[in-house]
Amino acid sequence: MTHLGEPGTSHIEQWDVTVNKIYNNGSSLALSSTFVDPQTCQQLGVTDSRWIALGATGNNCIQMDVSDPLARTPASQDMVALGSLPVGARPAPWAHNASSCGGDGSTTNCYSYLQSIQPGDFVVDQATSSHELMLVAAVTPLTGNINATAHLVVARGLEPFTGDCSASKVAHSSGFILTEWMPESCYYPEFNLFPNGNVAGGKMDNDVLKAGHTIEWFAGSNMITSGPYVVDFASDLGGYGAGYGVRLGQPLTVWGSGFMWGAQSLFPFDRSFKGLGIQVIQSHAGGLTYGCPTCEWIVDGRPLGGAGGGSDQLWTHTYTKVSGTNTVYQIDLPEGQNTSLDPKRQVVRMWAGQHLIQNVSGPNAQLSDSTPWQGCVAMNAGECVAGSQPGQIYEVVPQATTSLGCQINLTINTPCVAPMAPEVAGYAQQDISVSDPLGLRARVLTMALNGPARTNNYANMHALTNGDWGVTAVAWGDGRRSDVWGVKLPPLPAGDSNNRTTFVKVPVQVGGVSGSTVRIRFGYAEYGSDSNGQPLFCSPNRLEDCTTAPANGDPYAFASETQSWTSCASGCTVNIPAASGRTLYYVVERKLSNGSVITGPLQIAPIN
Numbered sequence: 001m002t003h004l005g006e007p008g009t010s011h012i013e014q015w016d017v018t019v020n021k022i023y024n025n026g027s028s029l030a031l032s033s034t035f036v037d038p039q040t041c042q043q044l045g046v047t048d049s050r051w052i053a054l055g056a057t058g059n060n061c062i063q064m065d066v067s068d069p070l071a072r073t074p075a076s077q078d079m080v081a082l083g084s085l086p087v088g089a090r091p092a093p094w095a096h097n098a099s100s101c102g103g104d105g106s107t108t109n110c111y112s113y114l115q116s117i118q119p120g121d122f123v124v125d126q127a128t129s130s131h132e133l134m135l136v137a138a139v140t141p142l143t144g145n146i147n148a149t150a151h152l153v154v155a156r157g158l159e160p161f162t163g164d165c166s167a168s169k170v171a172h173s174s175g176f177i178l179t180e181w182m183p184e185s186c187y188y189p190e191f192n193l194f195p196n197g198n199v200a201g202g203k204m205d206n207d208v209l210k211a212g213h214t215i216e217w218f219a220g221s222n223m224i225t226s227g228p229y230v231v232d233f234a235s236d237l238g239g240y241g242a243g244y245g246v247r248l249g250q251p252l253t254v255w256g257s258g259f260m261w262g263a264q265s266l267f268p269f270d271r272s273f274k275g276l277g278i279q280v281i282q283s284h285a286g287g288l289t290y291g292c293p294t295c296e297w298i299v300d301g302r303p304l305g306g307a308g309g310g311s312d313q314l315w316t317h318t319y320t321k322v323s324g325t326n327t328v329y330q331i332d333l334p335e336g337q338n339t340s341l342d343p344k345r346q347v348v349r350m351w352a353g354q355h356l357i358q359n360v361s362g363p364n365a366q367l368s369d370s371t372p373w374q375g376c377v378a379m380n381a382g383e384c385v386a387g388s389q390p391g392q393i394y395e396v397v398p399q400a401t402t403s404l405g406c407q408i409n410l411t412i413n414t415p416c417v418a419p420m421a422p423e424v425a426g427y428a429q430q431d432i433s434v435s436d437p438l439g440l441r442a443r444v445l446t447m448a449l450n451g452p453a454r455t456n457n458y459a460n461m462h463a464l465t466n467g468d469w470g471v472t473a474v475a476w477g478d479g480r481r482s483d484v485w486g487v488k489l490p491p492l493p494a495g496d497s498n499n500r501t502t503f504v505k506v507p508v509q510v511g512g513v514s515g516s517t518v519r520i521r522f523g524y525a526e527y528g529s530d531s532n533g534q535p536l537f538c539s540p541n542r543l544e545d546c547t548t549a550p551a552n553g554d555p556y557a558f559a560s561e562t563q564s565w566t567s568c569a570s571g572c573t574v575n576i577p578a579a580s581g582r583t584l585y586y587v588v589e590r591k592l593s594n595g596s597v598i599t600g601p602l603q604i605a606p607i608n
Contacts, residue, residue, distance in 0.1 A: 014073075016071075016072060016177045016179050017068070017178050018067040019177070020064075020148040021065040022064045029176075030171075030174040030176075033168070033169045033170050037059070041056045041153065041155060044061055048119060050120070051135060051155065052137075054158060055135065057155075060155050060156055060157070061155050062156060063153055064151075068094065068117075071111060074112035077091075079110070091113065093111075094109065094111040094113040107146070119137060123135075124181050128176075130170050132157055132168065132172075135155040280337065281304060282459070284300065284303075284459065284460035284461075286461050286462035292467035294467075297429055297430060299429050299462065299489070300428045300461070301455075302424055304425055304453050304455075305408070312408050313404065313408075314334070314408065314416070315335055315336060317406060317416070317417070318332045319400075319402040325368065325369050327369050327397055328367050329415055330393065331393050331394070333418070333419070342419060344541075344554050345555070346419045346420070347419065347540050348541050349424075349425075350415075351416050351452050351453060352397040352400065353407075353410055353411065354476065355413065357375040357395050357397075358373060358375065359377070360374050360375070361375075361542045361543065362543035363380070365383055372398050373396060375395040377541065377542075393417055395415045400413050401413055402415065410476055416452070418452070423442070423444050426445070427446050428442055429489070440495070440499065440500060441492075441495055445489070448477055448485050449477040469486050469488060470486070471485070472487065498608065503555055503579065505576070506577075506584060508573065509573055510571065510574060510590075512568055512571035513590060514593070516568050516590050516593065517590070518591070519548050519566065519591075520576055522548070522576050522584060522586035523535050523545065524537070524579070534602055536586070544558045544560060545558070545559040546558060546559070547563060548574050549565050578605075581608075583606050583607070587600050588600040
């Protein structure tokens with residue numbers, strides 16, 4: 001039998017506070033769903049802007065006196081005296097236990113104690129069917145009564161996570177007990193993991209959150225939170241306590257937009273677009289690499305996954321067969337996923353079962369039964385198929401199954417399409433040595449010859465102990481067979497100040513000619529060549545030259561769109577919005593006052 005605190009043992013332990021008094025509640029210890037204190041949270045003493053921002057404001061607070069947070073069914077190891085360790089270093093006997101349980105004999109209890117309740121703690125009443133999330137927004141220590149050791153100001157019915165927690169206030173029966181809970185988490189259990197007793201390297205794992213897991217790392221005075229699927233990283237991991245046991249007194253630093261959304265690194269483009277969210281993007285981190293002390297990173301599998309991590313259905317589409325064809329379908333964007341097309345900032349991926357759909361969108365694209373496994377997004381009327389309208393999406397899928405929506409199933413061809421970030425369906429590497437809320441310190445390693453919905457829901461990668469190789473099981477790689485793959489891991493580049501979550505501006509100096517205007521056409525060789533044999537397609541979403549002359553506020557324009565050339569009578573600087581990590585090809589075009597256009601030579605620039 002293992003116990004809490006032994007190496008290799010994970011455990012959850014619960015600390016409860018007893019409510020001794022609720023102010024302005026007519027001496028009742030029951031709490032109705034509508035009760036709040038007549039004074040505002042600020043009048044009750046809430047001054048910290050962090051808690052105000054989370055909901056401790058206006059008439060949303062109550063006052064109460066509570067007991068110490070105590071574990072009432074402690075692990076046996078909790079009953080070992082702290083000795084020279086400071087209070088809070090680990091659970092220990094409560095000071096007021098029975099003398100036989102390491103206390104002063106003032107009670108007959110055998111409870112364990114970790115640390116006092118503090119502002120920023122979250123608490124819930126586990127006896128209710130709907131778990132109202134409450135935030136401790138202010139604390140005043142009390143003395144003289146072991147059953148009332150702190151006066152609290154508590155904000156009720158919180159929803160700081162944009163729809164993930166229950167925001168409703170619920171009724172609590174007389175004598176209800178509040179349980180300390182993980183800061184900035186909904187109602188789910190947590191684990192603390194401390195490698196070799198190193199509290200500074202502590203990690204948390206939540207085994208229910210989003211039907212997956214979370215881990216957190218200390219980074220100075222902050223915590224970095226990810227959303228991987230982790231059961232056990234290494235045999236030296238031991239742990240004790242609940243989430244609040246490693247409280248930092250402030251909201252956690254998070255990769256992405258909020259704690260509940262996990263490791264949402266959206267590089268290399270900005271976060272304003274509407275792509276697939278974490279609801280259908282799994283995160284399965286491989287843990288730390290203990291044989292390489294300098295390897296302060298994790299590798300992470302990011303497959304698409306259905307509800308609960310196990311459903312084959314990702315989402316639904318509406319399919320309309322194009323008149324006069326047998327295999328050409330109009331398809332809408334994922335239903336219920338809050339996505340929209342942003343073809344200049346985010347890739348649109350198409351597939352059907354084991355088949356990746358080639359995106360041939362462009363001015364000359366025309367789909368038919370004779371172009372199987374091709375897809376197209378119409379930017380202008382008449383593109384892709386006759387009679388199309390801008391924004392419509394089409395795929396050519398032989399033997400399509402259109403009754404099940406988008407499925408993770410290689411045996412049937414369900415047409416699918418979605419705008420998504422580049423790490424989706426791939427394996428990424430994330431630096432965890434520093435806080436990285438924008439995802440600047442991450443990169444995609446590989447897709448292992450697979451793609452969206454061509455992996456299982458639990459695709460993951462682990463690094464070897466010295467950090468030079470990653471290992472993953474590839475299910476039906478390239479549709480051929482299943483194998484264990486090794487992925488060479490080059491050293492993680494040193495960080496710099498470049499923001500690669502948006503386009504990198506590449507300034508080009510152009511000399512002046514009276515009455516002239518200029519634009520630059522640009523692209524990348526990996527997307528193919530135009531009719532002049534030049535690699536000036538800049539997007540996987542459209543086979544058309546890109547230019548620096550957008551007329552509508554977009555980062556760039558496609559050549560068939562309305563152009564806004566740059567005046568260059570006395571010389572000018574034109575910025576190319578480039579993608580980092582690419583080799584950029586470009587030509588400078590000058591339009592003279594008589595309307596003729598002079599095109600310069602093809603030039604090349606590597607983009608860091």
